[in-house]
Amino acid sequence: xxxxxxxxxxxxxxxxxxxxxxxxxxxxxxxxxxxxxxxxxxxxxxxxxxxxxxxxxxxxxxxxxxxxxxxxxxxxxxxxxxxxxxxxxxxxxxxxxxxxxxxxxxxxxxxxxxxxxxxxxxxxxxxxxxxxxxxxxxxxxxxxxxxxxxxxxxxxxxxxxxxxxxxxxxxxxxxxxxxxxxxxxxxxxxxxxxxxxxxxxxxxxxxxxxxxxxxxxxxxxxxxxxxxxxxxxxxxxxxxxxxxxxxxxxxxxxxxxxxxxxxxxxxxxxxxxxxxxxxxxxxxxxxxxxxxxxxxxxxxxxxxxxxxxxxxxxxxxxxxxxxxxxxxxxxxxxxxxxxxxxxxxxxxxxxxxxxxxxxx
Amino acid sequence: xxxxxxxxxxxxxxxxxxxxxxxxxxxxxxxxxxxxxxxxxxxxxxxxxxxxxxxxxxxxxxxxxxxxxxxxxxxxxxxxxxxxxxxxxxxxxxxxxxxxxxxxxxxxxxxxxxxxxxxxxxxxxxxxxxxxxxxxxxxxxxxxxxxxxxxxxxxxxxxxxxxxxxxxxxxxxxxxxxxxxxxxxxxxxxxxxxxxxxxxxxxxxxxxxxxxxxxxxxxxxxxxxxxxxxxxxxxxxxxxxxxxxxxxxxxxxxxxxxxxxxxxxxxxxxxxxxxxxxxxxxxxxxxxxxxxxxxxxxxxxxxxxxxxxxx
Numbered sequence: 001x002x003x004x005x006x007x008x009x010x011x012x013x014x015x016x017x018x019x020x021x022x023x024x025x026x027x028x029x030x031x032x033x034x035x036x037x038x039x040x041x042x043x044x045x046x047x048x049x050x051x052x053x054x055x056x057x058x059x060x061x062x063x064x065x066x067x068x069x070x071x072x073x074x075x076x077x078x079x080x081x082x083x084x085x086x087x088x089x090x091x092x093x094x095x096x097x098x099x100x101x102x103x104x105x106x107x108x109x110x111x112x113x114x115x116x117x118x119x120x121x122x123x124x125x126x127x128x129x130x131x132x133x134x135x136x137x138x139x140x141x142x143x144x145x146x147x148x149x150x151x152x153x154x155x156x157x158x159x160x161x162x163x164x165x166x167x168x169x170x171x172x173x174x175x176x177x178x179x180x181x182x183x184x185x186x187x188x189x190x191x192x193x194x195x196x197x198x199x200x201x202x203x204x205x206x207x208x209x210x211x212x213x214x215x216x217x218x219x220x221x222x223x224x225x226x227x228x229x230x231x232x233x234x235x236x237x238x239x240x241x242x243x244x245x246x247x248x249x250x251x252x253x254x255x256x257x258x259x260x261x262x263x264x265x266x267x268x269x270x271x272x273x274x275x276x277x278x279x280x281x282x283x284x285x286x287x288x289x290x291x292x293x294x295x296x297x298x299x300x301x302x303x304x305x306x307x308x309x310x311x312x313x314x315x316x317x318x319x320x321x322x323x324x325x326x327x328x329x330x331x332x333x334x335x336x337x338x339x340x341x342x343x344x345x346x347x348x349x350x351x352x353x354x355x356x357x358x359x360x
Numbered sequence: 361x362x363x364x365x366x367x368x369x370x371x372x373x374x375x376x377x378x379x380x381x382x383x384x385x386x387x388x389x390x391x392x393x394x395x396x397x398x399x400x401x402x403x404x405x406x407x408x409x410x411x412x413x414x415x416x417x418x419x420x421x422x423x424x425x426x427x428x429x430x431x432x433x434x435x436x437x438x439x440x441x442x443x444x445x446x447x448x449x450x451x452x453x454x455x456x457x458x459x460x461x462x463x464x465x466x467x468x469x470x471x472x473x474x475x476x477x478x479x480x481x482x483x484x485x486x487x488x489x490x491x492x493x494x495x496x497x498x499x500x501x502x503x504x505x506x507x508x509x510x511x512x513x514x515x516x517x518x519x520x521x522x523x524x525x526x527x528x529x530x531x532x533x534x535x536x537x538x539x540x541x542x543x544x545x546x547x548x549x550x551x552x553x554x555x556x557x558x559x560x561x562x563x564x565x566x567x568x569x570x571x572x573x574x575x576x577x578x579x580x581x582x583x584x585x586x587x588x589x590x591x592x593x594x595x596x597x598x599x600x601x602x603x604x605x606x607x608x609x610x611x612x613x614x615x616x617x618x619x620x621x622x623x624x625x626x627x628x629x630x631x632x633x634x635x636x637x638x639x640x641x642x643x644x645x646x647x648x649x650x651x652x653x654x655x656x657x658x659x660x661x662x663x664x665x666x667x668x669x670x671x
Contacts, residue, residue, distance in 0.1 A: 081559055103563075111561025122556035126574045136560035139570075183560070193559075 006058035009223040015053045015089035020046030023087045049075040051247040060221040064238030072247035111136045115184030119196035121176045123168040130164040136187045154186040174205035192224040283309030285347035286329045286337030390518040408523045412466035433659035435642020450631045464605035471530040471591045483542020500536040508597045526603035534590035541583030545576030581644035
């Protein structure tokens with residue numbers, strides 16, 4: 001995988017968070033006696049927020065954490081900039097242990113290296129858009145002209161030019177969240193933490209903002225941790241996805257891995273309703289060329305439509321509509337597999353025969 | 361100690377712990393140590409007389425104009441009109457009413473300034489710390505409910521009669537709402553905004569001054585408003601320890617059963633209360649609620665700015 005060769009920016013190792021008055025005792029009980037969440041709640045009056053979370057995010061990667069409300073995803077993301085202290089485990093940002101930082105260094109890290117976007121926007125109602133966006137530089141003591149020019153650049157990046165002197169309550173919800181995004185990127189941080197940024201918006205605006213975010217993200221190449229409860233969103237945005245349930249990271253993988261190979265019934269249930277059109281590639285569903293020729297005898301494949309293994313089912317669908325023939329999957333002009341109409345329909349339904357799992 | 365026979369059904373009448381004597385001892389101690397207080401007292405006394413002299417030195421018409429302009433700036437044209445009519449009515453109550461009102465205003469202003477200096481930090485502390493809030497709440501309850509006559513005597517014993525004592529008894533009564541409402545305002549700040557400030561690297565001081573205080577301002581100003589109102593309600597009691605002004609008029613009228621004079625003093629206090637209430641309430645509303653963006657874009661200052669801008 002490409003990710004393993006890239007430099008790791010965020011690394012979480014065995015992070016636990018237990019809320020309550022006796023978190024350490026509760027943690028011991030979990031580790032030694034394998035107590036369940038309910039037992040801990042009844043015995044120690046503690047709530048297990050995050051259970052042994054480990055993952056790493058490479059530079060420039062968008063890592064989505066998907067889970068329903070109460071699954072601990074918002075708790076987990078707040079460990080990255082230490083808004084919440086972990087009960088156990090460590091968080092490293094570019095090799096630096098966040099939990100070992102002094103209060104001063106932690107504030108510098110938060111202001112300069114990490115930008116955060118919140119579900120409820122959390123804009124300061126008494127400050128204009130410009131003052132909101134420049135906040136992280138203001139607390140660092142940067143001078144007014146520098147922070148205003150940086151803030152204006154960020155405001156322009158989210159298409160809010162001309163609104164910089166308005167107050168947040170004069171803006172629509174979608175615009176407010178764009179201010180939130182501008183505030184996060186104004187200080188040009190390395191890392192973006194997105195805590196369900198688009199969940200509170202209506203579907204159309206959400207879609208627009210997702211696209212805006214993806215264009216920006218492609219330009220800026222920021223390492224992003226993206227929290228969402230919407231698997232569609234996670235799949236559209238994420239390079240990799242982690243599925244979280246009851247504080248546990250159930251599965252971590254690329255969208256295609258999660259959809260085609262769910263780790264357990266919980267993930268499978270989630271994935272069931274997801275459209276595979278954009279996720280699954282031709283390489284995943286094609287029948288190898290030899291097997292096809294064996295079955296059907298020699299066919300004249302020369303004027304059949306062509307695709308490469310990385311193309312999505314959606315592309316194959318468009319190719320197939322215009323012809324009666326199956327689609328030939330080729331690498332560098334050499335045919336390696338065939339996608340018939342039946343294979344394609346099965347792929348869209350989410351059925352993949354194991355024999356076709358060729359390199360994709 | 362117990363002179364009466366001990367009775368199980370009525371044990372209290374036979375037990376005397378001597379609490380009244382003990383507190384009387386404190387009074388004796390206070391009388392014995394008056395010199396320590398004197399320098400501090402002189403500082404405050406000169407501050408109060410300074411404000412008093414200043415307010416009385418301004419010709420009434422100029423003062424009226426200033427108050428109307430302040431009201432216009434703080435609360436808009438309508439309030440300015442109310443203030444103008446009220447203050448003219450106050451002046452017409454009696455030939456000496458204006459001067460008495462200014463003296464009362466000086467006491468109230470001094471009390472409110474001191475209340476603000478004491479109450480704001482305590483209120484912020486109470487807003488931040490649950491323990492401090494629990495500790496201070498019974499103290500505030502006591503300050504608000506204990507009859508003024510109870511602490512009038514010890515304060516006079518310790519400090520002597522006059523303006524400083526008057527201001528102190530006023531503060532005891534009018535400080536609690538400012539502390540309570542400041543605490544309430546700080547606690548009422550949206551926690552997610554504070555979290556965002558933390559996430560962007562603000563330190564506790566920056567969070568207080570750049571986020572919590574500005575957002576708590578309307579509530580804090582409501583506290584200031586309440587403090588002013590309670591200060592005004594204390595002027596009659598304060599006049600018992602030789603504080604001059606409208607309160608003294610009411611007290612003297614009471615002694616002579618002179619209803620006419622009492623009404624002049626009483627109406628003066630009410631009018632002053634209305635004026636101060638309207639002005640401070642206007643300050644509690646942000647300029648944006650009245651249709652302009654910054655405070656200096658409206659009122660007389662805005663007018664002047666526009667005129668300067670045109671030329």
